[in-house]
Amino acid sequence: MNLLEVRNLVKNFNGIKAVDNVSFKVPEGSIFGLIGRNGAGKTTTIRMMMNIYLPDSGEVVLGGVKVGQEFKNKVGYLPEERGLYKKMKVIETLMYFAELKGATGKEVNKKAEWYLNRFDLFDRRLSKMEDLSKGNQQKIQFITTILHDPEFVILDEPFSGLDPVNTNLLKDIILELKEQGKIIIFSTHLMDFAEKMCDHIVMIDHGKVVLEGPLSGIKQKYAQKNISLNYEGDINFLKGNPIVEKIEDFGNSTGIRLKDSNQSQQLLKLLVDNNIIVKKFDANDISLQEIFIELVGQEETNGSSVKKEVLYA
Amino acid sequence: MLNKRILAVIKRELREKLFSKSFIVMTLLVPGLIFLAIGVQTLLITNQQKNLKIDVISDDPGLITALRSSFMSSEIGKDGKYLLTFQTENKNDVSKYVESKRNDINDDKLGGVVYIPESALKDKKVDYYAKSSQNISLFKDFDAPINKALIDSYFADRTLSKDDMNFLRSSVDFTGFKVTKEGGIKEEGYGNMIIAYLLTFLLYFSMIMIGQMTMQSVIEEKGSKIVEVILSSVSPTELMSGKILGASITGVIQMAIWLSPIILVMSTTIFVLPKEFLFSISSTVIIYALINFFIGLLTFIGLYAMMGAIFDNAQDAASGAMPVMMLILIPFFIAMSMIDNPNRPVAVIASYFPFASILVMPMRLTLVGVQIWQLAVATLINILTFVAIFPVAGKIYRVGILRTGKKPKWSEVIKWLKYKY
Structure with missing residues (x-):
């Protein structure tokens, strides 16, 4: 069993809770998204998973065993802020980082050259890192992350600072790795990437998990709860109705959030009964971005009320 | 204690330092100058008109x-x-x-x-x-x-x-005689004094040079965010141990090269020195000097690495490293003060004092001679100093290496010791 599980992680910095009782499971064979705003606690969580920070309490467990050096060797990690030795040659850099993971020898060298070929960098293998363009340095960074053939690939904000070409390249690599059966965990605040790539997400805000589950399930549930409406007439009567949680006017359309996802038919009936001309009634269209804003963005409008409810679809 | 990962770090440190231009120049320049001085003496004696x-x-x-x-x-x-x-x-x-x-x-x-x-x-x-x-x-x-x-x-x-x-x-x-505790009185030239000063100066110089180099390298790793990638593979303690060991081995290699003229003069007849420059030091002194130097490097480089981890730019680190520099500089001056009286009490105390012992004891050994048990005590004190310093430096290094942002106050740094990392 290769089930990776994060159990009740807590980390304080100077009395501020950076990570507050975070738990989730990373299913096998999935691309797992750790999403949240900047400063939500994603990097701290990942650092604790990598044993770079020791948690104040809680643990990270792989197949029932607390992770340690063994796990580190199985992981390829690409941190958000990343650098390489400027004066080191490309091939030396690749071999060094593989050696730190315990991978040495001719095989690794061959593989490094294979990757360099694939990324059109073979002729630069004896160049110093500082002589490479930023885009090429990023490519070398990907290679160092996966050269030792890790079982887990953890990418912290992998798309930040990448040019469009490298963004696509990294996307391809991630999908390829998934096909090879690797478990990929990446953190991002870019919802459209998460939406396109992840099978499974956990959303963190203010150090707490606010949402966890398979992306399809989450979307389904939120889509039916959130109705996008175009109409003629006066819908003021809906205010205070027990099935409606919130009405928002977006100008072109109106968003109505229901208290429960199976109340959409009830709402439609209510509208028709009240002689509203319904031009569009869409209960199946919501982006992760909207879910994200709904869950973590509301406190900015509602002051400091932190959403405590954890949803599991 | 030594594992593959530490060895990998050591190897990289050695490669990086031993092949850097400044290191090669400094390492060859010093014995070059010594050889030149000895060579000129030899030439004057053997090839005189x-x-x-x-x-x-x-x-x-x-x-x-x-x-x-x-x-x-x-x-x-x-x-x-x-x-x-x-x-x-x-x-x-x-x-x-x-x-x-x-x-x-x-x-x-x-x-x-x-x-x-x-x-x-x-x-x-x-x-x-x-x-x-x-x-x-x-x-x-x-x-x-x-x-x-x-x-x-x-x-x-x-x-x-x-x-x-x-x-x-x-x-x-005038004829100078050296009175040793072991008994016996030996006739002796200025040679030993010159060697003693040379040895002390080289110790001082090498420790500061390699310490600063290590500090720079820690700052580079921290500043360019390489460290997080490395820490996903090795533990901070492994990284620090590897760096310190790598730098210390570099230092000992450098010192051995620096001392090679002296060793050559001692063991061969290629070089001849005038009678007044003759020295009598045994190979024990050289071996002791190298071991002592290695322990000293471990200690001071540990402190320099710690300083590199606390600050994230070279300027702050340079001023922050002043206390470490003082730990080398003050003993250096005490050792130098032994020129007019090698037995002054402050020198005797300093030769057993943590940190100071590393510079002062070799000076005492070459100038006045000490007994084996005294060397053993000094070495033990130096090892204990290292053992005491390493966990503290290691803890501060672990906390500091991943911190960025404003320059921390010393009071904050002390608080780091209580952190769980």
Whole structure:
């Protein structure tokens, strides 16, 4: 069993809770998204998973065993802020980082050259890192992350600072790795990437998990709860109705959030009964971005009320 | 304790440091200069001019006889350095004689003419004619035999005993003796003092140089965010141990290269030193110096690495590293102060004091000699210092290495020790 599980992680910095009782499971064979705003606690969580920070309490467990050096060797990690030795040659850099993971020898060298070929960098293998363009340095960074053939690939904000070409390249690599059966965990605040790539997400805000589950399930549930409406007439009567949680006017359309996802038919009936001309009634269209804003963005409008409810679809 | 990951870090550190241009230049420059100095001495002794023709003339035949016997019985008359001719010339013909030799002197066929007039028996004034009129080495060589001849002639008609004569002829001669605790008194030149200072200076210099290099490398790793990638593979303690060991091995290699001239002089006969520069140090001293240096490097580089982790730019780190620098600088000055009295109490205390011992004890060992148990105690103290310092430095390193942002206060750094990381 290769089930990776994060159990009740807590980390304080100077009395501020950076990570507050975070738990989730990373299913096998999935691309797992750790999403949240900047400063939500994603990097701290990942650092604790990598044993770079020791948690104040809680643990990270792989197949029932607390992770340690063994796990580190199985992981390829690409941190958000990343650098390489400027004066080191490309091939030396690749071999060094593989050696730190315990991978040495001719095989690794061959593989490094294979990757360099694939990324059109073979002729630069004896160049110093500082002589490479930023885009090429990023490519070398990907290679160092996966050269030792890790079982887990953890990418912290992998798309930040990448040019469009490298963004696509990294996307391809991630999908390829998934096909090879690797478990990929990446953190991002870019919802459209998460939406396109992840099978499974956990959303963190203010150090707490606010949402966890398979992306399809989450979307389904939120889509039916959130109705996008175009109409003629006066819908003021809906205010205070027990099935409606919130009405928002977006100008072109109106968003109505229901208290429960199976109340959409009830709402439609209510509208028709009240002689509203319904031009569009869409209960199946919501982006992760909207879910994200709904869950973590509301406190900015509602002051400091932190959403405590954890949803599991 | 040593695992593959630490070894990988050590290997990288060695590669990076040993092949850096500044390291190679510094490492070769120092022994280069020492070899040059020793080489010049060797050259002066072995390749000194042979058979330099010098005409010794006088207007007093009696004086010529005395000079001949005086020169022949002295060392310079025997070692073949000079080829001497003795001649009596009329007082008035001296300038003519020199004139006749003008071509020979300019063609280097004749080294020079020494004219000892009869009047020298009163005022000891002697003339020297040559291409370059100031020849200190010749003056030094000729001083004693001429003086002897003059004394012999001057006192020839007076009744003085042979002992009186010998006393008159001799000049004051200092000989230094080293008194050791093991018993026995050895005759010794300035050699040991020079070696002691050289050793102390090199220790000081190398420790600061390699310490600073390590600090820079930690700052680079921290500043360019390499460290997080590395820490996903190795633990902070492994990384720090690897860096310190790598840098310390580099330092010992450097020191061994620096000391190679001394080792060569000790163990071979390729180089010859003048008697007054001869030194007597045993291979034990060299081995002790290297071991002691290694422990010292581990300790100080640990502190420098810690400083590199606290700050994230070279400027802040340079001022932050001042306390570490003081730990090297103050013992260095104490060691240097031993020149006028190697046994001053502060030096004796410092030779056992944590940190200071690393610089002061080798100085004491070469200058005055210490017993084996004293060396053992000092080494033990140094090892204990390292053992005590390492966890503290390691903790601060672990916390500091991932911190960015504003420069931390010392009070905050002390708080880091309580952090759980």
